[in-house]
Amino acid sequence: MTPKISAFLKEAEHDSPFLVVDLDVVENSYNQLHSSFEEAKIYYAMKANPARPILERLNKLGSCFDAASIGEIEECLAIGVDPSRISFGNTLKKKSDIKKAFDAGVNLFVFDCIEELDKIAEVAPGAKVYCRILVNRHGAGASWPLSRKFGCSSSMAHDLLLQAKSKGLVPYGLSFHVGSQQMDPAHWGKALTDVSILFDALRELGVKLEMVNIGGGFPAHYQDDIPELSDFIDFIKEHLTQSFGDVWPEVFMEPGRYMVAEAGVLQSEVVCVSIKDFGEEVRWVYLDIGKFGGLAETIEESIVYKIVTEHGEDDMGPVIVAGPTCDSCDTLYERTLYHLPHALKAGDKVQVMSAGAYTTMYASQGFNGFAPPKEYFV
Numbered sequence: 437m438t439p440k441i442s443a444f445l446k447e448a449e450h451d452s453p454f455l456v457v458d459l460d461v462v463e464n465s466y467n468q469l470h471s472s473f474e475e476a477k478i479y480y481a482m483k484a485n486p487a488r489p490i491l492e493r494l495n496k497l498g499s500c501f502d503a504a505s506i507g508e509i510e511e512c513l514a515i516g517v518d519p520s521r522i523s524f525g526n527t528l529k530k531k532s533d534i535k536k537a538f539d540a541g542v543n544l545f546v547f548d549c550i551e552e553l554d555k556i557a558e559v560a561p562g563a564k565v566y567c568r569i570l571v572n573r574h575g576a577g578a579s580w581p582l583s584r585k586f587g588c589s590s591s592m593a594h595d596l597l598l599q600a601k602s603k604g605l606v607p608y609g610l611s612f613h614v615g616s617q618q619m620d621p622a623h624w625g626k627a628l629t630d631v632s633i634l635f636d637a638l639r640e641l642g643v644k645l646e647m648v649n650i651g652g653g654f655p656a657h658y659q660d661d662i663p664e665l666s667d668f669i670d671f672i673k674e675h676l677t678q679s680f681g682d683v684w685p686e687v688f689m690e691p692g693r694y695m696v697a698e699a700g701v702l703q704s705e706v707v708c709v710s711i712k713d714f715g716e717e718v719r720w721v722y723l724d725i726g727k728f729g730g731l732a733e734t735i736e737e738s739i740v741y742k743i744v745t746e747h748g749e750d751d752m753g754p755v756i757v758a759g760p761t762c763d764s765c766d767t768l769y770e771r772t773l774y775h776l777p778h779a780l781k782a783g784d785k786v787q788v789m790s791a792g793a794y795t796t797m798y799a800s801q802g803f804n805g806f807a808p809p810k811e812y813f814v
Contacts, residue, residue, distance in 0.1 A: 437744070437787065440814040441701050445787070452705045452785065453725040453809040457485075457792050459493050461699035466497050469654075469691060472669045476687040479523050481652050482508045484692030484793040485700070489813040491515055494695075502690045506533040513540060525611075525690065527552060527568055527586050535559035546611060548588045553596055557603035564608040565600050566647060567593040569634075571612045571627040578615025578623075578653065579738050587612065590630050594637060601643055609647030609685065610634060616693060617739065618653035619662060621671035628672070632679035649688040656697035658790050659742045665694075693793040700792025702730070702809065706784045707760050718754045721776055723786065726759010726766040728803040730795035731788070734768040742789040747777035761804040 437445075438458045445456065470478060479502040480494050486508055491501070492515050501517060502525040503509045512522050519541030524534070527548040534545065538560035545560060547553045548568045556565055570587035588596070597607040610631050614623035631648050638645060650672060655662045676684050707722045725731060733739035743757070752775040759766035780786075799808030 437701055437789070444812065444814050445701070445703060445785075448703065448812075450703075450810065450812070452703045453723075453729060454812060455700050455702050455730075455791060455796050455809050456812045456814060457487070457490070457696070457700040458814055459489060459699070462490055462493055462696055462792075463497060465691075465695045465699070466494060466499060468665060469689075469694070470497075472665060473673070473687075473689070475673075475684065476650075476689050479525070479649075479688055479690045480695055481525075481690045481692030482512075483797070485696045485795075485797060486511060487796070487811055487813070488515065490696060491517075500688075502692075506530075506536050509537050509540065509542060519543070523688075529555070531555040531559055538563060544608070547596070547600075548586060548593075550596060550599070553600055553603065553605070557600075557605055561604050562606065564606045566609040566611050566649060567596055567600075567607075568611045568613075569593045569627075569630065571614060571623070571630065576615075576620070576623065579617035579619070579655075581615045582613055590634055594634055597634075597638055597643055597645070598641060607638070607643050607645060609645050609649060609688075611649030611651060611688070613651035613690075614653045616653055617655045619655055621663065621668045623653075624650060624668070624672050625675040628675045628679045635680075635685070645685065647686040647688060649690065652690040652692050652694070654691055654694035656693050656790050656793065658697075659740050695793075697790045697793035700790070700795070702788035702791040702795060704786050704788055706780060706782050706786060708782050709780055718756060719776075720758060721755045721780060722758050722760060723768075724760050724806075725788070725809065726761055726768060728761055728763070728766060728800040729759060729806055730791075730797075730799040730809055731759070731768060732798040733794055737769055737772045740769065740772055740774075741791060743776065744787045744789060745777055745780055745784060747779045747784075749777070751778050752776060753778050760806060763804075 440458050479500040481502045500521040504526040522542050523544045544564050545556050568587040600607040612627045705724045710720050755776045756770045757768040
């Protein structure tokens, strides 16, 4: 927890739950990534947290933006982001939204199927397009796998990029994503090999691709230790050289979680501590925030947040952690061996750490009448 967040929480009189974000941490994350990989363009994955203060800070730093909807694009434009620095990076787009984006000056679109390619060709003639390929289909090494919803096979990408040229579009590159909160750098190596093979095959047919988008996936620190950023960047650079020699294509990346997760702390309140029968050791700790309040990434207990209390860590015992709603699936940690202080009681304030990404925007707008967390920026 940064000194600025700590000071804010000490003086805060706001009702919980709420998120407080230290924008300097966001800036430091951007600068660290930029300085360690100057050859790459950073397209911030807005879906992680599209709050305007975050976008404004990143825009001042020169970041580009990966947008998943026309709403996110319009938010970028509203703060003065040049449309040339926006990628419409969702493979699923309404034709009307593609047209709105193109008319606004956005000229970079992703696709992964013929229908999407046809939509772009119809309403965004001459646009640059890049095809997303399937990699790491089983989500190995990733705490939040992306499975098969996005992307196509390499053989299909080959055919689609040839068609893109014939449809009057500019076949610009390839993209992939190895899974969110990815702990194993090796998955970028296999993906880059697949990409380089496609580059060579298409070049022989007169299609010269210019860009590879290595996606996001860099992890944030929750409870367990994570590799250093340099472990990922050094590995990726090494495999870019193995795949492309000394002359690389343009390299794009789409960090989201890495950029904002550790910048945010969720303030929550204990609603109740209980047991289900006399003599049970395992307590149930109910918080005023749960899956529907923003902690959706606790589905399958994928992301295990660190919870900090005022009682320290000296006298701890096993707990099941749950949210406040009248839905039994609103249980955060039951299989995970989670411990919290025995002194914890109703009314205590607790902090959910590294909660700056994928929380406030995942929150329901009012399930069971619980309002989504407010956001504050320091």
